[in-house]
Every structure is written in C-alpha cells, then in structure tokens.
Amino acid sequence: MDMAMPMEIGLLSSYGFTAIFCIAIVLLYTTLTKHREKNLPPEAAGGRPLIGHLSLLSGPELPHAVLSDMADKYGAVFTIRLGAKRGLIISSWEAAKECLTTNDVVFGNRPKTSAIQHMSYNFAMFGFSGYGAYWRELRKISVLNLLSNHKVAQLGNDLLEHELKSMMRSLNSEGKAEMKKYFGDLTLNLMARIVAGDVGSDKEVVEGDKWRKAIKEFFRMMDVLTMADVLPFLKWFENTKEFERTGGELDGVLQAWLDEHKKRNRLEESGSFMGEMIGSAEKVARAFEGYDADTINKATCQVLMLGGTYTISATLTWTLCLLLNNRDVLTKALEELDTHVGRARRVQSSDLSNLVYIRAIIKETLRLYPPAPILPPRESVANCTVAGYHIPAGTRLMINAWKLHRDPRIWSDPLKFEPERFLTDHKEIDFKGGVNFELVPFGGGRRVCPGISFSLQVVELTIASLLQGFDIETLSDECVDMRGSFGSTNMKATPLEVVLKPRLPTTLYG
Structure with missing residues (x-):
C-alpha cells in the first residue's frame, strides 16, 4: 500500500x-x-x-x-x-457470511480516499459511491445494459471472439510471447470496444495508445494513500495535483469518446455501452442532484472498464502459470478439448458448457489466486455485531479472501492446485456471493461484482482457445515464478514468457 x-x-x-x-x-x-x-x-x-x-x-x-x-x-x-x-x-467464511448477509447494509459504504475522490468524478463512479438510491440505479442500469446473460452471450459471439482471433493470429506468427502483456492487451482492447464501440478503436478520436496509458496510470494511483486519508485532520495540507492530473487524462479520453457518440447520432443503436448510456444518464441526472448526465455516463463507463480490465487479465495470467507448473492438469484439459471440440475447428462460446474440467481449473485458480486477495474494503455506517464482537460505526471491513480460500477446515490440502475438487467434494460450491462464502473471489452481498458472468465468459473462452491452439512451454523449462505484486489487484510480479507451437491447421489462425 x-x-x-x-x-x-x-x-x-x-x-x-x-x-x-x-x-x-x-x-x-x-x-x-x-x-x-x-x-x-x-x-x-x-x-x-x-x-x-x-x-x-x-x-x-x-x-x-x-x-x-x-x-x-x-x-x-x-x-x-x-x-x-x-x-x-x-x-473465515462464517464471519464473512455474517458481514455480507446479516450486516450487508451496515457495511454498504466504501471508504472515501483522496485518490478516488479526485479521479472518479467526486465519487460519481457507482463502484465507489455510498450505498443508496444513486448506487442502486446505476448498478441496475449497468447490469441490464451490459452484464445481463443476454449481453454476455452477444459479446461471446462477437467482440470477444474477434479479439481472440486477433490474438491467436499474432501468437501463431511470433511463436514466442510474454503472455502477461498479451492478456493485458486483450482485456484492454475488449473493454474499450464494449464501452465505446468502434469509437474506442478510432485513432482519430483518441490518438495512439493514450487511453491504455491513462487506464494503467489510474490503476497505479488508485492504491495511493495520502496522510490526509490516514489522519483526516490533515486534509487542509493535502496535495491532490497528481490525482487530478491522472483523473484528467482518463476523463479526456472518455470525453472524446462521448463527444464522438453524440456527433454521430445518439439516437442510433450504437452497439456500445456508452452510446446506450446517453439516455439513461440524462434520466439519472434529472432524478439525482449533484452530477450532470455526461459525468454520470463517463463515471459509469470508467468503473466498468477498470473493474473488468485488470481482474480478468490477472486471472488469465495465474491460470496459465498454474497449468505450466502442473503439467498433468494441462494434459487433462487438452484431452477434454480434443474430445469435445477437436482440432478441425476453433472452440466457440457454445462449447463452454461441455468443458467442465476447464471450468474447474478456473475455479481452482480463483481459489488460490483471487484477483483481489483482500476484497475491496467497505465501511460500516452503524454499530453492529460480528462473531459476537461489537463493531463500531466507521470501521473498515477487509475480508482476506487469500486466507479464507486456504482454510484447511474446508479445503483438503489447501495449498495444492487440484481442480478435481470442484468436480467431486466441492462440486456444488458457487462463487456468486449469495449462497456459499467459502469461495468469494468476486465478493458478496449487495456489493458483489456485477460482472461475474461476463468475466467467466472471457476467461473460459480465452483459456480454452489458447490451450486448443498451442502446445505451450516455458523458455527455460523451469517452474513459473508465482510471486505477486503490490496493489489492489493481484498481478504476477514478473513476466510470463512462453514458447508456443501450433496444434491446429494453419487456416484456423487466419
């Protein structure tokens, strides 16, 4: 921190x-x-x-x-x-359940830091706004307009497969790659296209990689605490220029995208979340004082891009790392792909329901390497009781998913990478935050990540495509370094360099 x-x-x-x-x-x-x-x-x-x-x-x-x-x-x-x-x-899962069910509303707020205030339009981003009517309305709009099962199915058939085809073609031509970078580029491109449509890839609207750099810098600064965050009475002496600069750079990108949407014709079916948000943002602005429609639109697009980019990239990276360090599991995954898909065509979204072992691999990755090892903190708005203890108002809740997921009372041999556990003893454990609290990589309760279905769609199809398409080896034939790095998202600390040999006919990489 x-x-x-x-x-x-x-x-x-x-x-x-x-x-x-x-x-x-x-x-x-x-x-x-x-x-x-x-x-x-x-x-x-x-x-x-x-x-x-x-x-x-x-x-x-x-x-x-x-x-x-x-x-x-x-x-x-x-x-x-x-x-x-x-x-x-x-x-522990018992205490986590108590916090995310019985005391869910009490812990409904997010802590307010200077970084988030100055980079998220003064808490207009619903992911960081206080629990209330404004938060509920924007979350509902986001889920219905982007993250519904219908939308996820559309994305799987269109944008995601387009981006995967581009990635597979590039990997095949190079034969050697740093996969952490590839996964990062894949998710950045995907989220930009989802949020902004073809506007997000239009270099005349946003030159070069300006938007990529703005998002990466935002993530870096988001975890910064000032002394005023620690000791609020020092607020008068706070320097917020770096936050304002970082927020301003990303705002410039989002505003350019929004201006282009309006210029083209906002009444058309744009196919992008930002275009669809124009009318909804105006309704929200009329219903809630404090933010204008453009700010609401940009802030909502911002939180969706940020929420989906690095978490998905981190999960993809750790999944491949674990497979390379556990070749027996990798072999079983390849056998499943050959059985249910074969090598005469590329794997598609419609195949995922048959790839139960690959789904178990991803579940086990999320158990051992949750994208947020410490779930995004919450703050209590009133006194409450947790595990028999008195918890005063204003207490910050930090659920250590990393530790919870390694509880030997629940998981036999908890440090071992064993996807089979999700096909046998723990087959029924779900991680959508409402029933089972032994596995909470996406949080739980009212603040559970709204993009679970979308994230899984991306991770499952990406891993299936990569494994079907290539035999993958490390450069030195040694175990992959599994050290993580500092930050709210658990990213691999070092590069992931691999050698790739094609497994499919050449025509399937075009």
Whole structure:
C-alpha cells in the first residue's frame, strides 16, 4: 500500500507541527478508546503512533500475507489500526457470511480516499459511491445494459471472439510471447470496444495508445494513500495535483469518446455501452442532484472498464502459470478439448458448457489466486455485531479472501492446485456471493461484482482457445515464478514468457 505525504506539510513551523501532533494524539486516543468498554475484537500488536499498522502493510511482504500471519496469531476476526480508523480483518467464511448477509447494509459504504475522490468524478463512479438510491440505479442500469446473460452471450459471439482471433493470429506468427502483456492487451482492447464501440478503436478520436496509458496510470494511483486519508485532520495540507492530473487524462479520453457518440447520432443503436448510456444518464441526472448526465455516463463507463480490465487479465495470467507448473492438469484439459471440440475447428462460446474440467481449473485458480486477495474494503455506517464482537460505526471491513480460500477446515490440502475438487467434494460450491462464502473471489452481498458472468465468459473462452491452439512451454523449462505484486489487484510480479507451437491447421489462425 503506497503512502503519499503531501509536500505542504513540510512548510509548517516546528511549533505548529508539534501542536498538530499533540492534537492528533488526543483525537486518535479518544477515537480508539471510545468503545473500550464494549466487547471489541482483539487488536493486533505492532501498531505505530498515528499511522497504526499501515507500515506493516507497506512491504516487503504482501499485505494479504501479513494479515494471514496475523490471523494465525489472533484468530479469524481481529482488528488493526489504519491511522484514525479501525480495520476489521475477516479470515473465515462464517464471519464473512455474517458481514455480507446479516450486516450487508451496515457495511454498504466504501471508504472515501483522496485518490478516488479526485479521479472518479467526486465519487460519481457507482463502484465507489455510498450505498443508496444513486448506487442502486446505476448498478441496475449497468447490469441490464451490459452484464445481463443476454449481453454476455452477444459479446461471446462477437467482440470477444474477434479479439481472440486477433490474438491467436499474432501468437501463431511470433511463436514466442510474454503472455502477461498479451492478456493485458486483450482485456484492454475488449473493454474499450464494449464501452465505446468502434469509437474506442478510432485513432482519430483518441490518438495512439493514450487511453491504455491513462487506464494503467489510474490503476497505479488508485492504491495511493495520502496522510490526509490516514489522519483526516490533515486534509487542509493535502496535495491532490497528481490525482487530478491522472483523473484528467482518463476523463479526456472518455470525453472524446462521448463527444464522438453524440456527433454521430445518439439516437442510433450504437452497439456500445456508452452510446446506450446517453439516455439513461440524462434520466439519472434529472432524478439525482449533484452530477450532470455526461459525468454520470463517463463515471459509469470508467468503473466498468477498470473493474473488468485488470481482474480478468490477472486471472488469465495465474491460470496459465498454474497449468505450466502442473503439467498433468494441462494434459487433462487438452484431452477434454480434443474430445469435445477437436482440432478441425476453433472452440466457440457454445462449447463452454461441455468443458467442465476447464471450468474447474478456473475455479481452482480463483481459489488460490483471487484477483483481489483482500476484497475491496467497505465501511460500516452503524454499530453492529460480528462473531459476537461489537463493531463500531466507521470501521473498515477487509475480508482476506487469500486466507479464507486456504482454510484447511474446508479445503483438503489447501495449498495444492487440484481442480478435481470442484468436480467431486466441492462440486456444488458457487462463487456468486449469495449462497456459499467459502469461495468469494468476486465478493458478496449487495456489493458483489456485477460482472461475474461476463468475466467467466472471457476467461473460459480465452483459456480454452489458447490451450486448443498451442502446445505451450516455458523458455527455460523451469517452474513459473508465482510471486505477486503490490496493489489492489493481484498481478504476477514478473513476466510470463512462453514458447508456443501450433496444434491446429494453419487456416484456423487466419
């Protein structure tokens, strides 16, 4: 977790800073002792004055690993200090279920950070907005207009297969590739085409790779915390220029796309989410004060692009890594493809229902390497009870999916990559966040990821296409490095370089 300290703090006189420091200690002490008489969860040791445990989550060990070690010591429900805020760390499915069902509305809000405020149109992005009527309306529109089963089926037959065909042709011509980059480009291209249609690929509207760079920079900055996020009384001294610059660059791309949609004829069936959103955004703007229609449209498109791009790319990368490190599983996947699809044609969306082993592989990947090892945090709006403990209002909920998915009470040999478990003992476990909480890679409750069906469609068809099309080997014939990197999305830390040999007739790569 990055820390950005505002430059303005250095301009304070030593006397002024000392006074502020003393006030901070008093305020922090008052906040943290207010509920002392209540039955609070155990608090982890090792917190520092003012910043609490943030230093322990800043490296070198990854935050989910640090919190997993703490859970071994303090139990499945404990707290840490995040500056002036408490963080409730959950590592068991029972406590996660309680938070995401019984207390789902209580934990309905997202924490408000400076990065999100200044890069998401002052919380107009429904993924980061507070729980309420505005959030419900935009989520409903997004699900119906883009993420419904009907839309997912359309995407599988059109845009996704178009992008996959392009990727397969390129891989066949090169024979060697860095797959993390290929998966990233695939998902970026796909999300841009879904959101903006042909406008998103029109270089006259957005020159070169400007939109790619803007999205990557947005992701980098999204995880940055300022001292004001940690200690709110320092808000007056905060420097937000980098956030505003990053948000402005992505806004410039989105505005160019939106202007082009309006210019072409907004009443036409555009085939893109942004075009379809024009009328809906105007209705929302009339119903809710605070944001104009263009801002609502751009913010909604922004959250869909960001939510789908890196999570899908990370899952694709980890799936291939695990297959290369477990050749017996890879062999079984190839046998399934040869049996149900063959090599005379390319695998299609309609084949996926027969590829049950590949689906189990992806489930097992999501168990071991969830795209967000710590689910996106929530914040309680009222006092509540979790696992018998009193949880004060304003507590930040952090569910450690990484630890929860490795619970030996649920998963036999939990560190082993074993897709067969989802064809036998755990065949009925679903990860859509409403019934089973032993597996929560997409979260749960009202804030569950709305794009589960879409994400699975992309991952399943991409992996099936890649495995059907190529025999894949690592460059050095050694095990793939499985180290992750810092950030809200669990990306592989190092490149994934492979050698590919075609398995299909040459005509199927054209």
